[in-house]
Amino acid sequence: MTVIAYDLTGRTALVTGAAGGIGRASAVLLAEAGATVHCADLDGAGARRTAERINESGGSARARALDVADRAQVAAAVAAVRAGGGRLDIMANIAGIMHSSPVLETADSDLDRVLAVNFKGVLYGCQEAARAMIEQGGGGSIVTMASGAIDTGAPGLLCYGVAKAAVVQLTKTLATEVGRHGIRVNAVAPGWIRTPMTERGSEEEQRRVEEPMARRAPLGRVGEPADVAHAVLHLASDASSFTTGQILRPNGGVAMPW
Numbered sequence: 001m002t003v004i005a006y007d008l009t010g011r012t013a014l015v016t017g018a019a020g021g022i023g024r025a026s027a028v029l030l031a032e033a034g035a036t037v038h039c040a041d042l043d044g045a046g047a048r049r050t051a052e053r054i055n056e057s058g059g060s061a062r063a064r065a066l067d068v069a070d071r072a073q074v075a076a077a078v079a080a081v082r083a084g085g086g087r088l089d090i091m092a093n094i095a096g097i098m099h100s101s102p103v104l105e106t107a108d109s110d111l112d113r114v115l116a117v118n119f120k121g122v123l124y125g126c127q128e129a130a131r132a133m134i135e136q137g138g139g140g141s142i143v144t145m146a147s148g149a150i151d152t153g154a155p156g157l158l159c160y161g162v163a164k165a166a167v168v169q170l171t172k173t174l175a176t177e178v179g180r181h182g183i184r185v186n187a188v189a190p191g192w193i194r195t196p197m198t199e200r201g202s203e204e205e206q207r208r209v210e211e212p213m214a215r216r217a218p219l220g221r222v223g224e225p226a227d228v229a230h231a232v233l234h235l236a237s238d239a240s241s242f243t244t245g246q247i248l249r250p251n252g253g254v255a256m257p258w
């Protein structure tokens with residue numbers, strides 16, 4: 001049984017990036033907590049697989065293909081959740097892309113693409129969700145996905161880190177503006193999590209990258225998608241009812257090491 005504050009029965013969530021590691025785990029966990037989950041991803045087939053898994057295990061989910069970098073598509077996704085008088089209670093902006101290039105080799109096009117997905121994609125999600133939540137009378141939780149990259153410089157992570165730092169600023173700013181409507185806005189800033197984004201070519205290469213991080217982490221390991229999904233559930237649910245404008249860091253005790 002879900003502890004009452006974590007019970008999402010009767011709530012509806014829109015989760016972007018729901019085909020992938022953290023987004024998929026979050027969609028599944030929110031559904032297990034009782035929410036109806038709209039799974040959205042650029043990879044529409046992957047979003048459908050996540051929704052199928054939820055529905056097959058007794059939950060309630062729908063899927064749609066969505067490019068978060070396209071404002072009209074984000075608006076349409078929010079409108080679809082609310083079609084027929086439905087509410088949007090939880091918006092989890094999890095979709096994102098990785099990009100690595102040294103500062104001196106970073107092209108305008110690199111920066112533009114990473115900002116379009118990792119920052120503007122979250123901005124559109126926040127704007128459309130907050131408007132919908134205000135229109136339906138207030139209340140709701142918006143979760144954004146930052147990264148340990150906000151806490152440190154790391155070689156190659158200029159575009160990614162800039163976009164994630166901007167997500168944090170968006171989160172804090174929006175929280176100050178919509179709190180009076182009972183809408184909370186919080187960010188999750190995970191450390192290294194084992195997902196398709198952090199997959200390396202071979203097991204040996206994976207170990208070579210992960211072992212030093214695990215050694216440096218007080219908890220002695222890198223993260224799994226479920227570690228972050230639980231942070232998303234916490235911020236999405238009433239368990240965090242007095243929390244807004246905050247950054248939750250599921251990172252094993254360290255900012256992202258490199």
Ligand code: NAD
Nearest residue numbers: 017019020021022042067068095096147192193195196197
């Ligand atoms: P992932 O690659 O497994 O999942 C990302 C998902 O986003 C994919 O399903 C992908 O199809 C989707 N996506 C990409 N571009 C999109 C777009 N334009 N519109 C809609 N969907 C799009 O990666 P992940 O590790 O699960 O990452 C999820 C989020 O967590 C990202 O925002 C990432 O930056 C963040 N994050 C990941 C880690 C990590 O170590 N894995 C650490 C910190 C933060």
